[in-house]
Amino acid sequence: MMAAGQAAAAGASVTLLERNERLGKKLAITGKGRGNVTNAADIGDFIQQFPGNGSFLYAAFYRFTNEDVRNFFLEQGVPTAVERGGRVFPQSQRAADLVEAMKRFLNLKNVRVQLARRVTAILTSENRVSGISCGDEQIPADAVVLATGGASYPATGSSGDGYLLAKKLGHTIVSPRAALVPLETAEAWGRELVGLSLKNVTARVKVNGKIIAEEFGEMLFTHYGLSGPIILTLSRVVVRALEQKQQPSVLINLKAALTQEQLDARLLRDFEKYARKQFKNSLVDLLPQRLIVPVMALAGIPPELPVHQVSKTQRTALLEVLTCLPLTVTGKRPLREAIVTAGGVSLKEVNPATMGSKLIEGLYFAGELLDVDGNTGGYNLQAAFSTGFLAGSSVAGKE
Numbered sequence: 001m002m003a004a005g006q007a008a009a010a011g012a013s014v015t016l017l018e019r020n021e022r023l024g025k026k027l028a029i030t031g032k033g034r035g036n037v038t039n040a041a042d043i044g045d046f047i048q049q050f051p052g053n054g055s056f057l058y059a060a061f062y063r064f065t066n067e068d069v070r071n072f073f074l075e076q077g078v079p080t081a082v083e084r085g086g087r088v089f090p091q092s093q094r095a096a097d098l099v100e101a102m103k104r105f106l107n108l109k110n111v112r113v114q115l116a117r118r119v120t121a122i123l124t125s126e127n128r129v130s131g132i133s134c135g136d137e138q139i140p141a142d143a144v145v146l147a148t149g150g151a152s153y154p155a156t157g158s159s160g161d162g163y164l165l166a167k168k169l170g171h172t173i174v175s176p177r178a179a180l181v182p183l184e185t186a187e188a189w190g191r192e193l194v195g196l197s198l199k200n201v202t203a204r205v206k207v208n209g210k211i212i213a214e215e216f217g218e219m220l221f222t223h224y225g226l227s228g229p230i231i232l233t234l235s236r237v238v239v240r241a242l243e244q245k246q247q248p249s250v251l252i253n254l255k256a257a258l259t260q261e262q263l264d265a266r267l268l269r270d271f272e273k274y275a276r277k278q279f280k281n282s283l284v285d286l287l288p289q290r291l292i293v294p295v296m297a298l299a300g301i302p303p304e305l306p307v308h309q310v311s312k313t314q315r316t317a318l319l320e321v322l323t324c325l326p327l328t329v330t331g332k333r334p335l336r337e338a339i340v341t342a343g344g345v346s347l348k349e350v351n352p353a354t355m356g357s358k359l360i361e362g363l364y365f366a367g368e369l370l371d372v373d374g375n376t377g378g379y380n381l382q383a384a385f386s387t388g389f390l391a392g393s394s395v396a397g398k399e
């Protein structure tokens with residue numbers, strides 16, 4: 001949508017073909033329906049949020065920055081606000097408003113939008129784009145921007161068509177795989193906590209006795225294991241460990257804001273306050289109700305034990321569980337459930353200054369279809385908007 005609108009704004013005559021019966025199905029569900037549209041971080045820091053291939057996006061990010069994205073939506077009547085971690089959302093808290101803004105933009109720039117039109121081939125002649133096929137119909141074109149997304153959440157329309165279309169034209173496809181993906185865990189007690197969201201916790205990934213990554217923020221227990229922003233971010237290293245046949249575990253510090261000493265002092269205060277109660281009643285100020293049972297079990301302290309009888313050794317065991325709650329990772333959820341697809345059109349064959357194909361003249365790429373995948377925080381949408389803007393501008397320059 002950004003590529004189409006920008007190409008038209010720059011003077012091209014543009015048709016946008018969308019296979020769904022409406023535009024922006026995925027955009028409408030981003031950020032749990034709130035649309036984390038970009039991040040307020042310094043644009044120079046965005047590159048690091050795309051481990052591995054971030055530098056490819058340098059030109060695109062500087063051509064159309066996070067400030068540009070915010071101004072763009074403001075101009076289309078959707079002011080945005082910065083939240084925790086620099087995450088930028090529409091003030092209305094509605095991702096659907098982002099889609100409406102894009103539609104207004106397309107309309108304003110006279111882009112012809114054709115819905116329920118699935119592109120089945122890109123036509124070329126002598127290594128130059130000549131049009132596209134939509135089933136039996138052929139539409140001539142001087143240039144094509146391929147922006148079909150990745151292969152996750154296929155019900156939104158991104159079922160991986162773009163990989164096949166690009167491959168047919170000789171492009172290399174780095175094998176698509178899940179990035180930002182929820183994790184499956186072994187512990188039965190985790191299943192009892194379905195829907196429990198924890199804020200201000202630290203999750204650490206341990207492999208072969210070593211901590212290899214750590215994130216602070218929010219996470220969620222699900223019926224299969226773990227999800228939520230910090231788990232999705234950590235999934236990158238966890239998936240790598242799983243692929244190397246290692247056995248990663250996730251350790252959660254439930255009281256990450258406190259030092260070990262502060263937490264011990266806090267426990268002693270609570271134990272004094274509840275000295276006449278049973279142990280199970282002494283943690284109500286410290287933990288969400290549903291966490292109390294598993295924490296007691298893991299610490300090996302009988303729930304009915306009078307609080308004044310809890311020994312120092314037992315308190316030390318409790319401290320360990322509170323700061324190192326262990327979950328064994330058994331796998332990851334499938335690609336279709338990943339937030340982002342890693343892999344895609346090889347960047348070696350794309351010009352980062354234009355988003356143009358190095359193999360086929362008149363062919364451009366934008367968005368998640370490319371072999372880039374960023375962390376959570378609004379970075380992936382920014383990449384889609386920046387590459388879309390650049391591709392759209394380049395197309396118009398060609399016409």
Ligand SMILES: Cc1cc2nc3c(=O)[nH]c(=O)nc-3n(C[C@H](O)[C@H](O)[C@H](O)COP(=O)(O)OP(=O)(O)OC[C@H]3O[C@@H](n4cnc5c(N)ncnc54)[C@H](O)[C@@H]3O)c2cc1C
Nearest residue numbers: 019030031036118119148149157158161367368378380381
């Ligand atoms: C649940 C969820 C939440 C997310 N939340 C955020 C967030 O808050 N912030 C963030 O930065 N990122 C988020 N992301 C990631 C972000 O949504 C994507 O990276 C981004 O939408 C990619 O944009 P795109 O235009 O490349 O692809 P898409 O948004 O997938 O759009 C591709 C479009 O191409 C169409 N298409 C595909 N094949 C064809 C064809 N053959 N013919 C015609 N049309 C076709 C599809 O129907 C689709 O509409 C989230 C992803 C998911 C799944």
